[in-house]
Amino acid sequence: MRTIAIEKITQTVKELVIKACYELEEDVLNALINAQKKESSPRAKKILGQLIENAQIAKDERIPLCQDTGLAVVFVKKGKNVKFEPEGCGLYDAINRGIEQGYEQGALRKSVVAEPLNQRKNTNTNTPGVIHFEEVDGDKLEISVMAKGGGCENKSQFKIFNPTQDKQDICSWIVDVVRQAGANACPPFVVGIGIGGDFEQCCTISKRALLRKIGQLNHEPFYAKMEKELLEKINNLKLGTLGLGGDTTALAVQIETAPCHIASLPVAVNIECHSHRHKTAIL
Numbered sequence: 007m008r009t010i011a012i013e014k015i016t017q018t019v020k021e022l023v024i025k026a027c028y029e030l031e032e033d034v035l036n037a038l039i040n041a042q043k044k045e046s047s048p049r050a051k052k053i054l055g056q057l058i059e060n061a062q063i064a065k066d067e068r069i070p071l072c073q074d075t076g077l078a079v080v081f082v083k084k085g086k087n088v089k090f091e092p093e094g095c096g097l098y099d100a101i102n103r104g105i106e107q108g109y110e111q112g113a114l115r116k117s118v119v120a121e122p123l124n125q126r127k128n129t130n131t132n133t134p135g136v137i138h139f140e141e142v143d144g145d146k147l148e149i150s151v152m153a154k155g156g157g158c159e160n161k162s163q164f165k166i167f168n169p170t171q172d173k174q175d176i177c178s179w180i181v182d183v184v185r186q187a188g189a190n191a192c193p194p195f196v197v198g199i200g201i202g203g204d205f206e207q208c209c210t211i212s213k214r215a216l217l218r219k220i221g222q223l224n225h226e227p228f229y230a231k232m233e234k235e236l237l238e239k240i241n242n243l244k245l246g247t248l249g250l251g252g253d254t255t256a257l258a259v260q261i262e263t264a265p266c267h268i269a270s271l272p273v274a275v276n277i278e279c280h281s282h283r284h285k286t287a288i289l
């Protein structure tokens with residue numbers, strides 16, 4: 007059994023939050039650079055250049071990539087042979103303390119309201135985060151933090167298809183969801199897709215799919231092909247960078263699947279903007 011200090015978890019989440027908001031992952035930056043090289047629209051090419059410059063400035067000057075520094079979404083994979091000390095300290099509390107400290111120390115905008123419909127009062131801590139927990143084999147603790155912007159999250163959609171519906175019907179719906187997302191969700195997008203599971207699991211895996219490196223296809227050839235086909239169709243929408251036209255509406259389409267009920271075929275599309283901020287640490 008390996009013991010990890012609960013304080014180390016808080017510290018790690020704090021650092022991941024700040025880093026995610028200041029530094030684009032290299033694969034995302036490279037995808038923007040490649041898109042700019044290939045872009046045929048002069049306007050889109052110029053804007054892609056500005057997004058790349060923005061990423062460089064944020065990294066160099068330690069300032070957020072975007073004014074919307076997001077809702078903190080945390081994916082945790084805990085090895086079965088890991089325990090925390092001191093015993094009795096909660097993992098979720100430790101993560102939320104890390105989020106609070108990260109948003110405070112990183113001077114990041116706090117965007118969480120305590121209650122959604124009536125008072126909508128800001129918690130002023132950017133907590134609680136949305137935490138997804140999984141137990142896996144081994145003695146490691148993997149923590150991934152995503153700063154998920156509201157504009158793109160608002161355009162995400164979920165639908166349960168009849169299992170007899172074919173792949174083309176599903177692909178047409180996914181492309182239409184991206185079309186509807188439009189400029190408000192700040193393209194070029196990374197499109198996370200969940201297929202299978204039940205109502206809530208499908209949405210969770212569509213978001214977890216966003217953690218995969220851009221350019222890394224699904225390990226199943228069927229879904230890898232579907233990812234390529236969808237990316238081509240989405241880019242053929244010509245929505246382009248920031249919705250002002252161009253060749254790059256999405257940088258990647260990333261599908262994750264889960265087993266599902268014989269009577270169901272759930273599909274979720276999680277739209278992620280060009281400010282695709284996530285960081286992972288393994289303790």
Ligand code: SF4
Pocket residue numbers: 072073074075076154155156157158159190191192279280281
């Ligand atoms: S959708 Fe993304 S890029 Fe647009 S404002 Fe929100 S966080 Fe920023």
